[in-house]
Amino acid sequence: MISQYLGFDSDYIIIGLAALVLILIILMIINVVQMSKLKKSYKIFMKGKNAKNLEDTLIKRLNQVDDLINANSANEKNIKTLFQNMQRTYQKMGLVKYDAFNEMGGKLSFSLAMLDVKNNGFIINAMHTREGCYTYIKEIIDGNSVIVLSGEEQEALNNAMGENNIAK
Known part of the structure; x- marks a missing residue:
């Protein structure tokens, strides 16, 4: 009834919907493949680790970064002091x-x-x-x-x- 009112043949609507379903199926397959790759990467990343171990590892690395920042600041201060002292030495x-x-x-x-x-x-x-x-x-x-x-x-x-x- 609607198809007669709009002037379309119902065959064209069915073909259009079938094409839309086919495109959606292809997109779903692509999505499933990408999700599978993501799960595989996640399993490799988490292999041998649980959430607590991963958290501990991250905290340890962040503490090491903090230690490096502090050591760098101390080194800069020591270099400045050495440079000032060298100005008074016989060179x-x-x-x-x-x-x-x-x-x-x-x-x-x-x-x-x-x-x-x-x-x-x-x-x-x-x-x-x-x-x-x-x-x-x-x-x-x-x-x-x-x-x-x-x-x-x-x-x-x-x-x-x-x-x-x-x-x-």
Whole structure:
């Protein structure tokens, strides 16, 4: 009666509904296959584990992550402290060996410059003679000395600062 009112033949409606049922059956089969794969993956994931064991494993891993975060923070703090301490240590060195007197041989005298990153430090000059060894120290501030430096001391200072362009 409705088909006559709308002007359709009932055969077309039945064919359309059969096609719709066929599409739905195909979608259901695809859904069943995907669900089967999901169950298989779930069984592999849960194999040998119950919910309590899985929860314990997750809690253990989260605690390990927290421990790693805390260790990383401690490492960053220690690195910062080490970097600050390194600014005050002697990092640069220049050494020049020489003969203080013409009659002495073997280059037993030396000038040793020790500087920090800001070129502050000292120069030790040890002069070896037949009577003994005399040592002198001169303070270095910003790569300069208030006291006049000998040629060997200046060369040691230049070596420590990386300035090897002095005439010998």
